[in-house]
Amino acid sequence: MWIQHTVSDYLYQIVLVSTVFFLGRYYIGWRRWSNVPPGPQPLPFLGNIDYFKSNDQLQTFRKLRKIFGDVFSLRFGGNLFIVFNGYEALKEAFVRNGDIFSDRPKTYIMEQISRGRGISGSSGAFWKETRAFTIRALREFGFGKQSMESKLMEEVDAFLAVIGNTNGEPFDIRNTSYTSVSNVICSLIFGRRFEHGDKTFESVLDLLDQNFKLAGQTGILGIFPILRFLPGDLFGAKRLIKNSGKIRKFFLDQIQCHRANFDETNIHDFTDAFLKEQRKHLGDTSTIFTDNNLTTLIGNVFSAGTETTATGIRWAVLYLLHYRDIQDRLRQEIDQVIGRSRMPSISDKQNMPFFEAFIVEVLRHANIAPLALPHGSACDTMFRGFFIPRGSILVPNLDSILNDPKLFSCPETFCPSRFIDDDGKLTGCDKVTAFSVGRRLCPGESLAKMELFLFLTSLIQNFRLLPEDPTCLPSLQGIVGMTKTPKPFKLRAIKL
Numbered sequence: 001m002w003i004q005h006t007v008s009d010y011l012y013q014i015v016l017v018s019t020v021f022f023l024g025r026y027y028i029g030w031r032r033w034s035n036v037p038p039g040p041q042p043l044p045f046l047g048n049i050d051y052f053k054s055n056d057q058l059q060t061f062r063k064l065r066k067i068f069g070d071v072f073s074l075r076f077g078g079n080l081f082i083v084f085n086g087y088e089a090l091k092e093a094f095v096r097n098g099d100i101f102s103d104r105p106k107t108y109i110m111e112q113i114s115r116g117r118g119i120s121g122s123s124g125a126f127w128k129e130t131r132a133f134t135i136r137a138l139r140e141f142g143f144g145k146q147s148m149e150s151k152l153m154e155e156v157d158a159f160l161a162v163i164g165n166t167n168g169e170p171f172d173i174r175n176t177s178y179t180s181v182s183n184v185i186c187s188l189i190f191g192r193r194f195e196h197g198d199k200t201f202e203s204v205l206d207l208l209d210q211n212f213k214l215a216g217q218t219g220i221l222g223i224f225p226i227l228r229f230l231p232g233d234l235f236g237a238k239r240l241i242k243n244s245g246k247i248r249k250f251f252l253d254q255i256q257c258h259r260a261n262f263d264e265t266n267i268h269d270f271t272d273a274f275l276k277e278q279r280k281h282l283g284d285t286s287t288i289f290t291d292n293n294l295t296t297l298i299g300n301v302f303s304a305g306t307e308t309t310a311t312g313i314r315w316a317v318l319y320l321l322h323y324r325d326i327q328d329r330l331r332q333e334i335d336q337v338i339g340r341s342r343m344p345s346i347s348d349k350q351n352m353p354f355f356e357a358f359i360v361e362v363l364r365h366a367n368i369a370p371l372a373l374p375h376g377s378a379c380d381t382m383f384r385g386f387f388i389p390r391g392s393i394l395v396p397n398l399d400s401i402l403n404d405p406k407l408f409s410c411p412e413t414f415c416p417s418r419f420i421d422d423d424g425k426l427t428g429c430d431k432v433t434a435f436s437v438g439r440r441l442c443p444g445e446s447l448a449k450m451e452l453f454l455f456l457t458s459l460i461q462n463f464r465l466l467p468e469d470p471t472c473l474p475s476l477q478g479i480v481g482m483t484k485t486p487k488p489f490k491l492r493a494i495k496l
């Protein structure tokens with residue numbers, strides 16, 4: 001009885017505190033939010049909940065853009081979301097106003113995982129310094145440069161061997177692509193790779209994949225953090241945090257190994273380069289070279305570099321199964337420029353405009369990160385005559401560019417030739433902003449493009465790719481979470 005009483009008191013207090021907190025935030029927010037960009041009429045207290053419930057957020061945003069224009073706002077909980085649409089508005093917001101619009105908003109999950117450290121979730125001077133160091137150090141080890149090619153080709157070899165072992169039987173290319181592209185990142189940050197089938201490595205990749213899926217459903221906690229006190233794990237946040245802890249442990253083991261064998265005269269990967277800087281900054285309390293920053297930073301580069309590029313490979317394969325004429329034309333170009341007796345090289349790219357057009361069209365049509373990552377505003381400011389309060393969540397709607405009929409005719413059609421002009425040269429690729437725009441622009445763009453080129457040319461050079469069931473092609477509909485991924489599918493790879 002006493003316990004029952006205490007529990008119900010406790011629940012009553014939670015409900016009361018949340019209601020007061022929620023109404024207070026709503027009221028304070030509402031008072032500050034006059035003259036913000038237009039948007040649909042919010043419901044009392046619930047805001048625009050209907051627009052967040054939608055199964056097809058991208059379609060909803062397309063409709064709202066038609067009604068309210070290139071910059072519109074939505075309210076939910078104590079948050080104001082401002083969605084930027086179209087090439088011009090995104091350039092103006094994130095390039096010309098890059099000083100103000102390049103923060104990351106603080107959300108419950110992001111804070112739990114990165115605590116303002118690393119590159120993807122940090123802001124201000126800390127982020128700038130971390131990002132500058134990351135790009136500089138990764139370049140030193142060949143990031144996105146020709147010198148990276150031999151490491152990449154080692155992975156391509158292993159990738160082809162795993163696919164060859166399927167002997168024309170149906171298989172899912174997901175795990176192989178994940179292991180291959182994350183090994184490219186591992187060679188940069190840890191100076192080592194892991195075998196396909198390595199149980200520890202595969203379980204880390206599996207946890208990472210789970211977290212990308214869970215990230216979509218935990219978004220609600222960023223809006224109503226109080227919900228985290230609900231019993232159980234309704235939104236998957238506890239699982240996500242637990243998974244992150246296990247992934248972190250894997251990185252800590254790698255860092256520990258580097259620390260134990262550290263030799264200042266022999267710096268051969270990103271972790272070594274960080275540890276070297278850390279030694280120079282001992283005793284400096286404002287330094288970015290802390291243990292926590294290293295672990296979070298490695299986690300950011302590892303996850304951002306794995307999920308997106310592996311997803312890009314899977315989308316490309318799916319298009320190749322659907323458009324067999326395109327697969328044949330790509331193979332013809334490979335035959336003309338590379339032949340079958342040697343492996344592709346990055347220097348072949350300049351002589352293969354159709355292949356490049358194919359990759360650009362995959363990035364456009366697949367729309368892997370349709371809403372990029374949310375940005376934050378560093379201060380109150382005005383944009384196109386509207387008030388943008390500090391703390392608003394800014395959404396760079398990349399989908400609004402990649403599917404803009406004014407930039408790409410019949411955007412829903414998959415058509416690499418749209419990027420080839422009458423002289424057979426590449427054209428119009430610069431509007432494909434799949435890697436975002438402005439100061440937060442993806443630092444992995446050149447590496448991702450190199451990987452897509454080398455993995456896909458090698459795959460088409462060696463195998464004819466066929467659907468598992470020729471009478472029923474796998475769906476081209478994506479699953480939209482943090483990234484847009486294809487639904488699981490199988491294919492057959494027939495050795496040529």
Ligand code: HEM
Nearest residue numbers: 119120304305308309312369372373435436440442444448
């Ligand atoms: C097809 C592959 C890829 C796509 C489509 C992609 C796309 C993106 C997008 C849209 C963002 C968010 C930018 C913003 O906040 O406005 C981003 C951020 C980021 N990407 Fe990529 N990316 C890809 C591959 C890679 C690779 C290979 C790496 C490896 C290093 C990487 C590392 C990062 C990092 C560290 C960030 C956070 C940058 C920051 O917050 O300053 N990405 N990426």
